[in-house]
Amino acid sequence: MTATTARRTGAPRRPAGARRANRREAVAGLLFILPTLVIFAVFKFLPIGGAGAMSLTEYRLNGDVTFLGAENYTRLFSDPHFWQSLGVTLGYVCIFVPLIIAVSLVGALLLNKLVRYNGVFRALLFVPYLSSFVLAGIIWTWIFAIDGPLNAALETVGLGPVLFLSGEQWLVLASLAMVSVWKGFGYSMLIFLAGLKAQPAEVHEAARIDGANAWKGFWHVTFPLLKPVLFFVLVIETIIGFQVFDTIYVMTAGGPARASYSLIYFLFDEGFKYFDFGYAAAIGIVLFVIVLVLSLVQRRFFEGKEEL
Amino acid sequence: MSTTALPQTRRAGEPTSGNPRPGQVPGRNGARRRPAKRRQTGLLILLIVVSLFTVAPLIAVVVLALSPENAPTLPYAIPTELTLDNLIRILNVGEFTTWLTNSFLYSVISVVVILFTASMAAYALARKRFPGRNIILWSIVATLMVPMQATLIPMFIMVAGWGGVNTLWGLILPTLANAQAVFLIRQFVRDLPDELFDAARIDGAGEWRTFVSIVLPLIKPVLATLAIFVFLWHWNDLLWPLVVGQSDEARTLTVGLATLNTETVSTANIMSAALISFIPCLVIFLFLQRHIVASITSSGVKG
Numbered sequence: 001m002t003a004t005t006a007r008r009t010g011a012p013r014r015p016a017g018a019r020r021a022n023r024r025e026a027v028a029g030l031l032f033i034l035p036t037l038v039i040f041a042v043f044k045f046l047p048i049g050g051a052g053a054m055s056l057t058e059y060r061l062n063g064d065v066t067f068l069g070a071e072n073y074t075r076l077f078s079d080p081h082f083w084q085s086l087g088v089t090l091g092y093v094c095i096f097v098p099l100i101i102a103v104s105l106v107g108a109l110l111l112n113k114l115v116r117y118n119g120v121f122r123a124l125l126f127v128p129y130l131s132s133f134v135l136a137g138i139i140w141t142w143i144f145a146i147d148g149p150l151n152a153a154l155e156t157v158g159l160g161p162v163l164f165l166s167g168e169q170w171l172v173l174a175s176l177a178m179v180s181v182w183k184g185f186g187y188s189m190l191i192f193l194a195g196l197k198a199q200p201a202e203v204h205e206a207a208r209i210d211g212a213n214a215w216k217g218f219w220h221v222t223f224p225l226l227k228p229v230l231f232f233v234l235v236i237e238t239i240i241g242f243q244v245f246d247t248i249y250v251m252t253a254g255g256p257a258r259a260s261y262s263l264i265y266f267l268f269d270e271g272f273k274y275f276d277f278g279y280a281a282a283i284g285i286v287l288f289v290i291v292l293v294l295s296l297v298q299r300r301f302f303e304g305k306e307e308l
Numbered sequence: 309m310s311t312t313a314l315p316q317t318r319r320a321g322e323p324t325s326g327n328p329r330p331g332q333v334p335g336r337n338g339a340r341r342r343p344a345k346r347r348q349t350g351l352l353i354l355l356i357v358v359s360l361f362t363v364a365p366l367i368a369v370v371v372l373a374l375s376p377e378n379a380p381t382l383p384y385a386i387p388t389e390l391t392l393d394n395l396i397r398i399l400n401v402g403e404f405t406t407w408l409t410n411s412f413l414y415s416v417i418s419v420v421v422i423l424f425t426a427s428m429a430a431y432a433l434a435r436k437r438f439p440g441r442n443i444i445l446w447s448i449v450a451t452l453m454v455p456m457q458a459t460l461i462p463m464f465i466m467v468a469g470w471g472g473v474n475t476l477w478g479l480i481l482p483t484l485a486n487a488q489a490v491f492l493i494r495q496f497v498r499d500l501p502d503e504l505f506d507a508a509r510i511d512g513a514g515e516w517r518t519f520v521s522i523v524l525p526l527i528k529p530v531l532a533t534l535a536i537f538v539f540l541w542h543w544n545d546l547l548w549p550l551v552v553g554q555s556d557e558a559r560t561l562t563v564g565l566a567t568l569n570t571e572t573v574s575t576a577n578i579m580s581a582a583l584i585s586f587i588p589c590l591v592i593f594l595f596l597q598r599h600i601v602a603s604i605t606s607s608g609v610k611g
Contacts, residue, residue, distance in 0.1 A: 028515040029436030036429035043485040044451045050462030107358060114351050124359040130589040132544030134566045138582050139365045149383030243455055246546045250566050264457050271461050281461040288458035295453045
């Protein structure tokens with residue numbers, strides 16, 4: 001900023017040279033941005049426009065395109081599978097989001113209070129984040145299996161086999177959420193930890209001197225100060241929750257009986273099983289609208305903080 | 309374990325909270341030290357419990373991968389001997405090594421190209437004045453709000469139309485548009501001191517020289533961070549590689565793993581494959597842990 005204003009005030013003195021310098025700078029800037037601009041134009045801007053356009057057509061595998069107008073959307077809104085997948089996704093989000101926030105917040109609070117071995121435990125708690133959802137899905141398929149360790153442990157206390165991945169819908173969704181929490185909470189935990197470390201020590205000291213116990217100190221001091229971070233994590237994890245696919249693909253394939261048939265699984269099926277590309281693109285637009293609304297809500301609350 | 313940990317922390321918490329009586333100030337330090345120590349023990353026990361939750365599944369993978377086939381193993385028995393046979397066998401399956409190679413090419417090429425092009429773009433966006441700069445910046449940042457799945461179908465149609473299905477370039481090219489990388493590097497370049505660039509200009513360094521020998525060395529920390537994340541994103545990616553790599557030879561390791569799990573493959577084989585897929589991520593983490601933690605806590609790289 002300062003450099004540009006300095007250059008501008010210097011301009012009237014040597015108009016011809018300055019203009020030449022400005023033009024050279026503009027050319028250099030354009031050349032430097034060119035590769036990225038081309039990549040974004042072809043692989044971001046074009047597909048984004050294409051998604052909207054395709055959702056208004058019937059687009060078949062052989063390249064036949066018929067313009068439908070809003071027909072894909074009216075079909076979507078009267079498709080029981082769409083509402084079912086939306087319901088499944090919402091149910092999943094309602095279990096996943098509170099769970100991952102609770103686990104990552106507890107992890108951050110524990111790490112924040114710990115004096116020694118901090119690095120070791122931070123690494124141990126973070127390590128599942130390095131795995132893929134596929135790897136997490138493979139591990140937890142084994143853990144949740146009828147002859148797996150979890151059921152073996154339940155058996156020793158006299159509880160019958162629990163069908164974590166093929167039983168009741170809420171249990172299947174909760175099991176899937178559990179896997180994503182295991183894989184993903186390390187990231188939110190570190191954000192919470194940064195938020196906690198940023199809190200001024202004096203405030204906590206003051207609360208302690210005023211006689212606040214650990215719980216009161218958390219509820220009346222730590223928690224209110226953490227609210228902006230909490231909101232940020234809430235939105236991010238909700239967006240991640242709405243995109244659930246990998247674990248379902250690996251662990252349940254949408255079953256049993258569509259009990260875990262999420263929005264993206266629906267999109268994937270319509271696109272790559274039934275090759276109904278226009279319809280699948282319309283499902284993608286619905287997801288985009290959901291994520292956009294969540295992002296705008298976040299932006300509204302964080303106005304001014306995220307300056308460019 | 310958790311039942312013993314809970315009361316202990318609570319007991320440790322109470323004396324401290326009941327303590328701050330005004331008259332007690334001189335003795336306070338001594339009186340507080342012991343409960344604080346017990347509280348630390350309680351914390352340690354709780355953290356060990358949480359660590360079991362995070363690490364035990366990974367240890368199970370290692371044990372299952374190293375258990376001899378047909379010998380009793382987890383969850384019913386702890387294997388008496390471990391062997392590398394499963395890993396060696398799976399590394400000799402041609403299909404598997406193809407997946408492994410594809411994953412490496414997909415991840416490493418993406419890291420190199422994204423970091424290089426994004427650095428160039430970031431330099432232009434942060435340091436150069438040219439027409440349309442703000443519009444370009446905002447359109448790149450705005451793509452962060454569009455989930456990848458929303459553009460999956462048109463992207464596939466495009467790449468398929470160009471004959472990119474089952475090819476390496478079809479896999480890699482569309483993932484090179486990484487707005488997060490451009491955005492983060494730009495923040496970093498913008499915060500470099502102006503004097504550096506003035507000095508370079510006075511010394512007669514051209515634009516390319518300035519970029520290569522001043523900008524690139526100075527933004528190494530943010531490049532290291534991004535290298536880790538871009539590698540992990542690509543190495544662990546499922547949906548795009550699944551859609552674009554349909555033949556056996558075009559799969560990445562993550563896609564291969566996902567398909568193995570739905571087929572009837574022995575636990576030892578799946579877990580060996582899973583273990584091999586996890587090792588590169590773990591190695592990177594062990595070497596560059598510092599960068600990961602620092603970057604999440606300071607700039608909030610989205611995972």
